[in-house]
Amino acid sequence: MEWLLDLGYLGLFLGTFLAGTVLPLSSDVLLIGMLAAKADPAVCLVVAAVGNWLGAMTSYWLGWYARWEWLGRWFGVRPETLEKQKVRVDRFGVWLAPFFWAPVIGVVFMIALGIYRVRPRTTAFMALAGSFARFLFWVLLHRAFV
Template identity: 45%
Template sequence: MADSDVLGYGGLFLGSFLAPTILPLSSEAVLAAMVIGGFDPVACVLVASAGNSLGGMTSYFLGYVGKWAWVEKFFARNRDRVARVKAWADRYGSRAALLCWLPVVGDPLAIALGFVRSPVWQVGFYMLAGKFLRYAVWVWLIRQGMRLYD
Protein backbone atom coordinates (compact mmCIF):
# COMPACT_ATOMS: atom_id res chain seq x y z
CA MET A 1 0.00 0.00 0.00
CA ALA A 2 1.42 3.36 -1.02
CA ASP A 3 1.88 6.22 1.42
CA SER A 4 -0.85 8.16 -0.38
CA ASP A 5 -3.26 5.26 0.20
CA VAL A 6 -2.44 5.18 3.90
CA LEU A 7 -2.94 8.94 4.15
CA GLY A 8 -6.18 8.72 2.16
CA TYR A 9 -7.69 6.00 4.31
CA GLY A 10 -6.37 7.69 7.46
CA GLY A 11 -8.00 10.96 6.40
CA LEU A 12 -11.25 9.14 5.67
CA PHE A 13 -11.14 7.50 9.10
CA LEU A 14 -10.42 10.82 10.84
CA GLY A 15 -13.10 12.68 8.89
CA SER A 16 -15.61 9.92 9.57
CA PHE A 17 -14.68 9.87 13.25
CA LEU A 18 -15.14 13.63 13.64
CA ALA A 19 -18.32 13.87 11.53
CA PRO A 20 -20.74 12.65 14.25
CA THR A 21 -19.83 15.62 16.43
CA ILE A 22 -20.87 19.23 16.40
CA LEU A 23 -18.12 19.91 13.83
CA PRO A 24 -19.54 20.65 10.37
CA LEU A 25 -17.84 17.79 8.53
CA SER A 26 -19.22 15.56 5.80
CA SER A 27 -17.79 12.07 5.79
CA GLU A 28 -19.95 11.34 2.74
CA ALA A 29 -18.08 13.99 0.72
CA VAL A 30 -14.70 12.52 1.66
CA LEU A 31 -15.94 9.02 0.89
CA ALA A 32 -17.31 10.12 -2.49
CA ALA A 33 -14.06 11.86 -3.42
CA MET A 34 -12.06 8.77 -2.55
CA VAL A 35 -14.28 6.36 -4.50
CA ILE A 36 -14.32 8.68 -7.50
CA GLY A 37 -10.54 9.03 -7.11
CA GLY A 38 -10.04 5.29 -7.52
CA PHE A 39 -9.71 4.04 -3.95
CA ASP A 40 -11.10 0.58 -3.19
CA PRO A 41 -14.84 1.03 -2.52
CA VAL A 42 -15.05 -1.88 -0.07
CA ALA A 43 -12.11 -0.59 1.96
CA CYS A 44 -13.64 2.90 1.92
CA VAL A 45 -16.96 1.61 3.28
CA LEU A 46 -15.20 -0.37 6.01
CA VAL A 47 -12.93 2.51 7.06
CA ALA A 48 -15.71 5.10 7.02
CA SER A 49 -18.05 2.78 8.96
CA ALA A 50 -15.43 2.08 11.61
CA GLY A 51 -14.46 5.74 12.02
CA ASN A 52 -18.03 7.02 12.09
CA SER A 53 -19.15 4.32 14.52
CA LEU A 54 -16.29 5.08 16.90
CA GLY A 55 -17.19 8.76 16.69
CA GLY A 56 -20.80 7.92 17.43
CA MET A 57 -19.77 5.77 20.37
CA THR A 58 -17.79 8.75 21.68
CA SER A 59 -21.08 10.66 21.71
CA TYR A 60 -22.70 7.68 23.45
CA PHE A 61 -20.05 7.76 26.18
CA LEU A 62 -20.45 11.53 26.60
CA GLY A 63 -24.12 10.85 27.27
CA TYR A 64 -23.22 7.96 29.57
CA VAL A 65 -21.19 10.22 31.86
CA GLY A 66 -23.83 12.96 31.68
CA LYS A 67 -25.81 14.21 34.63
CA TRP A 68 -29.33 15.61 34.92
CA ALA A 69 -27.95 19.04 35.83
CA TRP A 70 -25.83 19.14 32.67
CA VAL A 71 -28.78 18.24 30.46
CA GLU A 72 -30.91 20.93 32.05
CA LYS A 73 -28.18 23.58 31.89
CA PHE A 74 -26.47 22.97 28.53
CA PHE A 75 -29.32 21.55 26.50
CA ALA A 76 -32.13 23.59 28.07
CA ARG A 77 -34.14 20.42 28.67
CA ASN A 78 -36.17 19.84 31.77
CA ARG A 79 -36.56 16.51 33.53
CA ASP A 80 -39.99 15.88 31.98
CA ARG A 81 -38.64 16.14 28.46
CA VAL A 82 -35.63 13.97 29.29
CA ALA A 83 -37.98 11.45 30.94
CA ARG A 84 -39.94 11.24 27.66
CA VAL A 85 -36.71 10.58 25.76
CA LYS A 86 -35.83 7.91 28.31
CA ALA A 87 -39.25 6.28 27.88
CA TRP A 88 -38.75 6.31 24.11
CA ALA A 89 -35.27 4.77 24.50
CA ASP A 90 -36.65 2.15 26.88
CA ARG A 91 -39.35 1.28 24.36
CA TYR A 92 -37.06 0.92 21.35
CA GLY A 93 -33.89 0.09 23.23
CA SER A 94 -30.54 -0.24 21.60
CA ARG A 95 -32.14 -0.87 18.19
CA ALA A 96 -32.67 2.88 18.00
CA ALA A 97 -28.92 3.15 17.35
CA LEU A 98 -29.65 1.95 13.80
CA LEU A 99 -30.80 5.53 13.23
CA CYS A 100 -27.65 7.24 14.52
CA TRP A 101 -26.57 7.85 10.91
CA LEU A 102 -29.41 10.30 10.36
CA PRO A 103 -28.49 13.96 9.99
CA VAL A 104 -29.46 16.31 12.85
CA VAL A 105 -31.03 13.64 15.11
CA GLY A 106 -28.38 10.92 14.94
CA ASP A 107 -25.81 12.52 17.22
CA PRO A 108 -28.28 13.54 19.95
CA LEU A 109 -29.76 10.05 19.71
CA ALA A 110 -26.35 8.52 20.47
CA ILE A 111 -25.96 10.86 23.44
CA ALA A 112 -29.47 9.99 24.66
CA LEU A 113 -28.77 6.25 24.41
CA GLY A 114 -25.70 6.75 26.58
CA PHE A 115 -27.57 8.95 29.01
CA VAL A 116 -30.26 6.32 29.58
CA ARG A 117 -27.56 3.64 29.89
CA SER A 118 -28.58 1.47 26.94
CA PRO A 119 -26.27 -1.58 26.74
CA VAL A 120 -22.99 -0.47 25.17
CA TRP A 121 -22.34 -3.59 23.06
CA GLN A 122 -25.84 -3.58 21.62
CA VAL A 123 -25.69 0.13 20.84
CA GLY A 124 -22.30 -0.37 19.20
CA PHE A 125 -23.56 -3.26 17.07
CA TYR A 126 -26.68 -1.47 15.86
CA MET A 127 -24.83 1.79 15.32
CA LEU A 128 -22.19 0.05 13.20
CA ALA A 129 -24.87 -1.79 11.22
CA GLY A 130 -26.78 1.41 10.45
CA LYS A 131 -23.69 3.37 9.50
CA PHE A 132 -22.32 0.51 7.39
CA LEU A 133 -25.59 0.25 5.46
CA ARG A 134 -25.63 4.01 4.87
CA TYR A 135 -22.09 4.03 3.49
CA ALA A 136 -22.66 0.88 1.41
CA VAL A 137 -25.73 2.46 -0.22
CA TRP A 138 -23.84 5.73 -0.69
CA VAL A 139 -20.94 4.00 -2.47
CA TRP A 140 -23.38 1.98 -4.60
CA LEU A 141 -25.08 5.21 -5.68
CA ILE A 142 -21.74 6.86 -6.45
CA ARG A 143 -20.64 3.90 -8.55
CA GLN A 144 -23.97 3.90 -10.42
CA GLY A 145 -23.46 7.59 -11.15
CA MET A 146 -19.89 6.93 -12.32
CA ARG A 147 -21.18 4.31 -14.78
CA LEU A 148 -23.28 6.99 -16.45
CA TYR A 149 -20.07 8.76 -17.47
CA ASP A 150 -18.12 5.69 -18.64
Protein backbone atom coordinates (compact mmCIF):
# COMPACT_ATOMS: atom_id res chain seq x y z
CA MET A 1 0.00 0.00 0.00
CA GLU A 2 3.03 2.23 0.20
CA TRP A 3 2.76 2.99 -3.51
CA LEU A 4 -0.68 4.48 -2.87
CA LEU A 5 0.78 6.81 -0.25
CA ASP A 6 3.44 7.83 -2.78
CA LEU A 7 0.63 9.08 -5.03
CA GLY A 8 -0.55 11.50 -2.34
CA TYR A 9 -4.20 12.52 -2.40
CA LEU A 10 -4.81 10.59 -5.62
CA GLY A 11 -3.47 7.46 -3.91
CA LEU A 12 -5.67 8.12 -0.90
CA PHE A 13 -8.69 8.45 -3.18
CA LEU A 14 -7.87 5.30 -5.16
CA GLY A 15 -7.11 3.29 -2.03
CA THR A 16 -10.23 4.34 -0.17
CA PHE A 17 -12.33 3.78 -3.28
CA LEU A 18 -10.99 0.24 -3.69
CA ALA A 19 -11.39 -0.44 0.04
CA GLY A 20 -15.07 0.51 -0.31
CA THR A 21 -15.53 -2.32 -2.80
CA VAL A 22 -14.94 -6.03 -2.31
CA LEU A 23 -11.16 -5.65 -2.22
CA PRO A 24 -9.54 -6.23 1.18
CA LEU A 25 -7.70 -2.94 1.67
CA SER A 26 -7.52 -0.79 4.78
CA SER A 27 -8.57 2.76 4.09
CA ASP A 28 -7.91 3.64 7.74
CA VAL A 29 -4.22 2.82 7.35
CA LEU A 30 -4.03 4.95 4.20
CA LEU A 31 -5.63 7.91 5.94
CA ILE A 32 -3.35 7.64 8.97
CA GLY A 33 -0.35 7.31 6.65
CA MET A 34 -1.31 10.50 4.86
CA LEU A 35 -1.87 12.33 8.14
CA ALA A 36 1.47 11.08 9.45
CA ALA A 37 3.08 12.46 6.27
CA LYS A 38 1.72 15.89 7.25
CA ALA A 39 -1.00 16.07 4.59
CA ASP A 40 -3.83 18.54 5.13
CA PRO A 41 -6.35 16.86 7.48
CA ALA A 42 -9.39 18.60 5.93
CA VAL A 43 -8.42 17.55 2.40
CA CYS A 44 -7.66 14.02 3.61
CA LEU A 45 -11.06 13.84 5.29
CA VAL A 46 -12.92 14.87 2.14
CA VAL A 47 -10.84 12.74 -0.24
CA ALA A 48 -11.05 9.62 1.96
CA ALA A 49 -14.77 10.00 2.70
CA VAL A 50 -15.74 10.58 -0.92
CA GLY A 51 -13.44 7.86 -2.27
CA ASN A 52 -14.69 5.27 0.21
CA TRP A 53 -18.31 6.31 -0.33
CA LEU A 54 -17.98 5.98 -4.12
CA GLY A 55 -16.49 2.51 -3.63
CA ALA A 56 -19.42 1.54 -1.41
CA MET A 57 -21.89 2.90 -3.94
CA THR A 58 -20.17 0.85 -6.63
CA SER A 59 -20.92 -2.22 -4.51
CA TYR A 60 -24.50 -1.02 -4.10
CA TRP A 61 -24.97 -0.65 -7.86
CA LEU A 62 -23.36 -4.03 -8.49
CA GLY A 63 -26.03 -5.47 -6.23
CA TRP A 64 -28.74 -3.41 -7.92
CA TYR A 65 -27.88 -4.81 -11.35
CA ALA A 66 -27.22 -8.37 -10.16
CA ARG A 67 -29.79 -11.00 -11.01
CA TRP A 68 -30.87 -13.46 -8.35
CA GLU A 69 -30.23 -16.35 -10.71
CA TRP A 70 -26.62 -15.15 -11.17
CA LEU A 71 -26.08 -15.26 -7.42
CA GLY A 72 -27.27 -18.85 -7.37
CA ARG A 73 -25.22 -19.93 -10.34
CA TRP A 74 -21.96 -18.13 -9.56
CA PHE A 75 -21.95 -18.04 -5.77
CA GLY A 76 -24.18 -20.95 -4.82
CA VAL A 77 -26.72 -18.73 -3.06
CA ARG A 78 -30.08 -20.47 -2.86
CA PRO A 79 -33.32 -18.53 -3.48
CA GLU A 80 -34.50 -19.46 0.04
CA THR A 81 -31.41 -17.78 1.49
CA LEU A 82 -32.11 -14.62 -0.49
CA GLU A 83 -35.71 -14.54 0.74
CA LYS A 84 -34.58 -15.05 4.33
CA GLN A 85 -31.99 -12.29 4.07
CA LYS A 86 -34.54 -9.94 2.49
CA VAL A 87 -36.51 -10.02 5.75
CA ARG A 88 -33.40 -8.87 7.62
CA VAL A 89 -32.54 -6.18 5.11
CA ASP A 90 -36.14 -4.94 5.17
CA ARG A 91 -35.94 -4.76 8.96
CA PHE A 92 -32.90 -2.47 9.05
CA GLY A 93 -33.05 -0.94 5.55
CA VAL A 94 -30.96 2.17 4.97
CA TRP A 95 -29.62 1.99 8.54
CA LEU A 96 -27.19 -0.65 7.28
CA ALA A 97 -25.56 1.83 4.88
CA PRO A 98 -23.56 3.90 7.43
CA PHE A 99 -21.79 0.70 8.49
CA PHE A 100 -20.58 -0.31 5.03
CA TRP A 101 -17.00 0.15 6.22
CA ALA A 102 -17.22 -2.74 8.70
CA PRO A 103 -14.75 -5.45 7.65
CA VAL A 104 -16.19 -8.22 5.45
CA ILE A 105 -19.85 -7.68 6.34
CA GLY A 106 -19.95 -4.03 5.23
CA VAL A 107 -19.63 -4.77 1.54
CA VAL A 108 -22.30 -7.45 1.97
CA PHE A 109 -24.58 -4.75 3.43
CA MET A 110 -24.11 -2.53 0.38
CA ILE A 111 -24.57 -5.33 -2.12
CA ALA A 112 -27.68 -6.51 -0.26
CA LEU A 113 -29.11 -2.99 -0.18
CA GLY A 114 -28.62 -2.89 -3.94
CA ILE A 115 -30.02 -6.36 -4.57
CA TYR A 116 -33.17 -5.55 -2.62
CA ARG A 117 -33.42 -2.10 -4.22
CA VAL A 118 -33.42 -0.17 -0.96
CA ARG A 119 -33.96 3.57 -1.58
CA PRO A 120 -30.91 4.70 -3.60
CA ARG A 121 -30.80 8.37 -2.57
CA THR A 122 -31.28 7.69 1.12
CA THR A 123 -28.81 4.81 1.00
CA ALA A 124 -26.26 7.06 -0.69
CA PHE A 125 -26.76 9.81 1.89
CA MET A 126 -26.50 7.41 4.84
CA ALA A 127 -23.38 5.78 3.40
CA LEU A 128 -21.75 9.19 2.86
CA ALA A 129 -22.61 10.21 6.43
CA GLY A 130 -21.13 6.97 7.76
CA SER A 131 -17.98 7.41 5.69
CA PHE A 132 -17.54 11.01 6.79
CA ALA A 133 -18.09 10.14 10.47
CA ARG A 134 -15.63 7.27 10.29
CA PHE A 135 -12.81 9.35 8.81
CA LEU A 136 -13.60 12.35 10.99
CA PHE A 137 -13.03 10.07 13.98
CA TRP A 138 -9.54 9.18 12.69
CA VAL A 139 -8.66 12.79 11.87
CA LEU A 140 -9.71 13.98 15.32
CA LEU A 141 -7.90 11.09 17.01
CA HIS A 142 -4.75 11.90 15.06
CA ARG A 143 -4.98 15.58 15.98
CA ALA A 144 -5.44 14.69 19.64
CA PHE A 145 -2.16 12.78 19.75
CA VAL A 146 0.03 14.87 17.44
